Amino acid sequence: MIIRDVTNYIEELAPLSYAEDFDNVGLLVGSYTTKVTGVLVTLDTLEETVEEAIAKNCNLIVSFHPIIFSGLKKINGSNYVERTVLKAIKNDIAIYATHTALDNSKNGVSAKMCDVLELTNTQILIPKKGVIKKLTTYVPTSNANALRNQLFEVGGGNIGNYSNCSFNIEGKGSFKGNENSNPTIGKKGELIFEKETCITITFEDYLEKKILNTLFKHHPYEEVAYEIITLDNSNQNIGMGMLGELYKEMEEKEFLKFIKNTFKTGCVRHSKFINKPIKKVAVLGGAGSFAISHAIRAKADAYISADFKYHEFFKAENSILLADIGHYESEQFTKNLLVEYLTKKITNFAIVLSEKSTNPIYYL
Known part of the structure; x- marks a missing residue:
């Protein structure tokens, strides 16, 4: 190996x-x-x-x-x-x-923190944008099922909890090959109208090379018409931090002692107590002050991360308990x-x- x-x-x-x-x-x-x-x-x-x-x-x-x-x-x-x-x-x-x-992986750093804390009903805290792409291509209708299935096989059309997702429109395409062409359908120099299917699928950007190799390998045409664009949509399975629920509600002091023991940290720096039980918890390994507002918007009762500066503790604004457990401790x-x-x-x-x-x- x-x-x-x-x-x-x-x-x-x-x-x-x-x-x-x-x-x-x-x-x-x-x-x-x-x-x-x-x-x-x-x-x-x-x-x-x-x-x-x-x-x-x-x-x-x-x-x-x-x-x-x-x-x-x-x-x-x-x-x-x-x-x-x-x-x-x-x-x-x-x-x-x-x-x-690994921070942005669904099964990465923050997911491991959730496992250690035994959080349930977990989800990504800040879904990542710009990692979903869309392929549109045109293929003879008689070849559409075979090509579509090959694209599915290499990861195309996977969206959240669903797979084999595509959008298909039937229409009529035209082409005329020059003297150097070798058309699959018809003859060079002849204007051809062919019943075609427009196939659209989304895929994660890291799969682009594999998607294109599959497209070129299994598409019957000599020249493959296609386009790929990057979508603004967030990917709910990729991103920073996670959100989950404790197996039982805890008072704030009990919760801080729990995470201190769990992460074996020398101390936990925290914001002012807000006198409400802790159930919904946001986590993010490493320096995570940038996600405080996201944790608040997600209605988390507490947010565990590291490297909070003095003024960043004010951002709690009596709506969340911030807990800084240390950079190493959060990623250990x-x-x-x-x-x-x-x-x-x-x-x-x-x-x-x-x-x-x-x-x-x-x-x-």
């Missing part, structure tokens, strides 16, 4: 197109064609992480956070990023990062999620959970 095989599995869970524009995801160090000896899964990649990979005979590190985030103009070991990259290169260790691609179970997922997909070599805590914050 080569690195590309492993990353293909990861990208089934967290396609790179899910990542935010500012992010740096994918294979950051190494070659996709390298044969894999073992995979070490971690939250962060540091020098000690590379050393752990070497000790455990793992030549691929799958990291949540990218060690290279902004551009490197030189690599001479002057800081922890450069030293980590140098050590990885010297020891033929590849580094792959998922970050916001992500590596367990990746190990569980990859272990099910790959059985011929070790998927190793890093034993190192990379939390840079300590509590007295």
